[in-house]
Amino acid sequence: xxKIRTAVSAALAGTGVxxxxxxxxxxxALAQVDPCVQRVVVSNNSAFVLSYVLSDxxxxxxxxxxxxxxxxxxxxxxxxxxxxxxxDVRPIVTPxxxxxxxxxxxxxxxxxxxxxxxxxxxxxxxxxxxxxxxG
Numbered sequence: 001x002x003k004i005r006t007a008v009s010a011a012l013a014g015t016g017v018x019x020x021x022x023x024x025x026x027x028x029a030l031a032q033v034d035p036c037v038q039r040v041v042v043s044n045n046s047a048f049v050l051s052y053v054l055s056d057x058x059x060x061x062x063x064x065x066x067x068x069x070x071x072x073x074x075x076x077x078x079x080x081x082x083x084x085x086x087x088d089v090r091p092i093v094t095p096x097x098x099x100x101x102x103x104x105x106x107x108x109x110x111x112x113x114x115x116x117x118x119x120x121x122x123x124x125x126x127x128x129x130x131x132x133x134x135g
Contacts (some may be wrong), residue, residue: 032088035135036111041118042091043073048125049096054089055080055103067096073118078110085110093121093130104130 010122039109042052042065049069054076064125065074083089088107108117121128 032086032109033095033107034109035115035117036109036113037115037117037135038079038111038113039075039076039104039116040089040091040108041073041116042093042130043118044068044070045122046070046095046121046123046128048099048128050093050121052091053091054078055092056087056089057107059097060135061092064094075116078091079112080109083110085112091119091130093128095125096129097125099125099128102128102130106132108135 040054042050044050047070049067050068051064051095052074053064055061060082063078065076068074078087078089087110090104090107092101092103094101102117115135118133119130121130121135123129
């Protein structure tokens with residue numbers, strides 16, 4: 001490509017005509033935070049049944065998962081959501097039976113790369129945490 005650009009520039013030199021460089025396709029959206037993943041898994045190691053939604057920084061959420069018990073996990077493939085690559089997301093966990101919805105403390109970015117971030121839910125109905133353990 002550089003040889004062609006050099007040849008065109010040399011041919012146009014002194015003619016008063018300027019060469020136009022055409023840019024290629026736009027670069028994909030860059031990740032905002034690490035890790036950059038395609039799937040989010042939420043493992044229930046708490047003392048209650050739960051469901052979760054994923055939320056971006058603007059508060060746009062996915063549909064909730066089904067309610068699932070202790071020692072089970074659910075996964076969301078971000079490629080099948082409305083989120084664009086580069087969007088930061090985190091799970092918000094809702095306990096069945098009266099606890100308040102609680103967001104994870106850490107966001108991950110969506111990259112179409114096959115990688116998975118795993119969050120673990122621990123604690124009791126009245127005091128629980130959603131922690132990113134791997135990604």
